[in-house]
Amino acid sequence: MVISGLSSMLKTAALRQRKLPKRSTTKPLRSIATTLYEADDIDLDRIGTQQLNGMTIEIIDPIEDYAELKTELFDFNAIRQLFESGIFSMRFDAMHAITGPYAKRILEEMLHAESCTIINAKPLEDFGGGRPDPNLVYARELVEMTRGANAVDFAAASDGDGDGDRNMILGNDFFVTPSDSLAIMTANAHLLPGYQSGIPGVARSMPTSQAADRVAEALGIECYETPTGWKFFGNLLDAGKIALCGEESFGSGSDHVREKDGLWAVLFWLNLLAIKRQSVEQIVTAHWQRFGRNYYIRHDYEAVEKQAAENLMEALKSNLGELTGSQFGENKMAYADSFSYTDPVDGSISENQGVRIGFEGDSRIIYRLSGTGTEGATLRVYIECYEPDPKRQERESTEALAPLAKLSKTLARIEHHTGRTEPSLIT
Numbered sequence: 001m002v003i004s005g006l007s008s009m010l011k012t013a014a015l016r017q018r019k020l021p022k023r024s025t026t027k028p029l030r031s032i033a034t035t036l037y038e039a040d041d042i043d044l045d046r047i048g049t050q051q052l053n054g055m056t057i058e059i060i061d062p063i064e065d066y067a068e069l070k071t072e073l074f075d076f077n078a079i080r081q082l083f084e085s086g087i088f089s090m091r092f093d094a095m096h097a098i099t100g101p102y103a104k105r106i107l108e109e110m111l112h113a114e115s116c117t118i119i120n121a122k123p124l125e126d127f128g129g130g131r132p133d134p135n136l137v138y139a140r141e142l143v144e145m146t147r148g149a150n151a152v153d154f155a156a157a158s159d160g161d162g163d164g165d166r167n168m169i170l171g172n173d174f175f176v177t178p179s180d181s182l183a184i185m186t187a188n189a190h191l192l193p194g195y196q197s198g199i200p201g202v203a204r205s206m207p208t209s210q211a212a213d214r215v216a217e218a219l220g221i222e223c224y225e226t227p228t229g230w231k232f233f234g235n236l237l238d239a240g241k242i243a244l245c246g247e248e249s250f251g252s253g254s255d256h257v258r259e260k261d262g263l264w265a266v267l268f269w270l271n272l273l274a275i276k277r278q279s280v281e282q283i284v285t286a287h288w289q290r291f292g293r294n295y296y297i298r299h300d301y302e303a304v305e306k307q308a309a310e311n312l313m314e315a316l317k318s319n320l321g322e323l324t325g326s327q328f329g330e331n332k333m334a335y336a337d338s339f340s341y342t343d344p345v346d347g348s349i350s351e352n353q354g355v356r357i358g359f360e361g362d363s364r365i366i367y368r369l370s371g372t373g374t375e376g377a378t379l380r381v382y383i384e385c386y387e388p389d390p391k392r393q394e395r396e397s398t399e400a401l402a403p404l405a406k407l408s409k410t411l412a413r414i415e416h417h418t419g420r421t422e423p424s425l426i427t
Contacts (some may be wrong), residue, residue: 073194099164137213158262165260171280182246199243299423309377312417
């Protein structure tokens with residue numbers, strides 16, 4: 001029995017092995033016997049083994065286990081040299097959550113980053129009064145550190161909802177969308193020690209932009225489009241079909257553990273920066289020039305009356321057959337469907353996972369209801385357009401996506417159904 005006594009990051013117990021085991025075919029558990037007895041409390045802060053009524057209990061240090069695994073995946077010497085060069089600066093926002101101690105150990109102690117690198121490092125029950133989301137809205141303090149005369153070269157945040165699974169990547173006055181981050185990691189994985197033998201495939205959630213698809217096609221590997229929900233990635237990871245996966249809501253991971261891992265993504269980017277010796281912006285723009293740019297934005301209509309949101313989706317789905325082939329300004333519709341997914345591992349079918357409307361030239365509008373809101377329903381609208389011309393890749397996302405953003409409201413009759421004229425949150 002292994003108990004993690006120094007942290008509530010329960011995932012760490014699974015980090016001792018790099019590769020995931022193949023799915024077993026054991027018989028189902030039909031019964032379990034329990035015995036209750038009185039015992040003294042186990043000292044969870046004492047590393048080592050203890051005995052409890054003849055049972056050996058091992059208390060591990062999850063931070064050291066986690067750090068040891070990361071040394072197998074990334075070139076710590078190269079990252080350390082980057083920090084010691086004196087020409088590179090970074091800030092990591094732990095958002096008063098669990099990754100603070102992990103980031104301190106790895107970034108400042110093992111990789112020799114400045115002692116001021118980690119902000120909001122102490123885990124707090126109320127996350128310091130902040131909202132635990134690593135995005136441009138809720139990590140404003142970090143975003144400001146990437147701007148102005150004294151801006152840092154690289155910044156990152158990990159979420160504060162308890163398990164540190166999501167991440168946000170920033171350069172000097174430059175934001176990397178989660179979709180682009182996944183695509184760039186896929187394109188450059190072969191440069192890092194843990195992935196030098198190549199990767200079998202990559203997966204993205206359906207609302208995530210198609211940037212990773214283009215990389216997969218160029219590399220000759222599979223790219224899977226799954227419904228939203230990490231369990232779908234889990235099946236693909238278990239079966240060895242993918243090594244990298246990600247979603248537009250700032251989650252990404254690899255086959256080193258069957259979950260998202262925010263600090264892993266940060267270390268991936270640090271290793272990439274150490275190898276290329278380019279800025280974040282230079283790495284991203286070079287990627288766009290090679291593969292094209294997928295402009296991408298998400299509009300959230302939060303706290304919408306649940307029945308009104310469901311009526312909107314039902315009305316939209318009922319009109320799908322009439323939309324294909326329709327012309328909307330410069331955009332000709334290529335397909336319209338309600339996304340259904342057949343799991344290639346277990347054959348299970350997941351229907352009604354969101355409405356996809358695709359246009360010629362690989363632009364898309366996606367509508368999906370989210371169950372993560374605290375009140376009513378949240379309508380999420382994902383808007384994407386593809387730009388292969390490097391001369392047109394420097395536009396702001398809002399400018400490039402303005403026609404599709406306007407069309408997204410018209411097609412779904414958002415104001416009619418919800419009374420909303422504008423989204424409550426744009427990311």
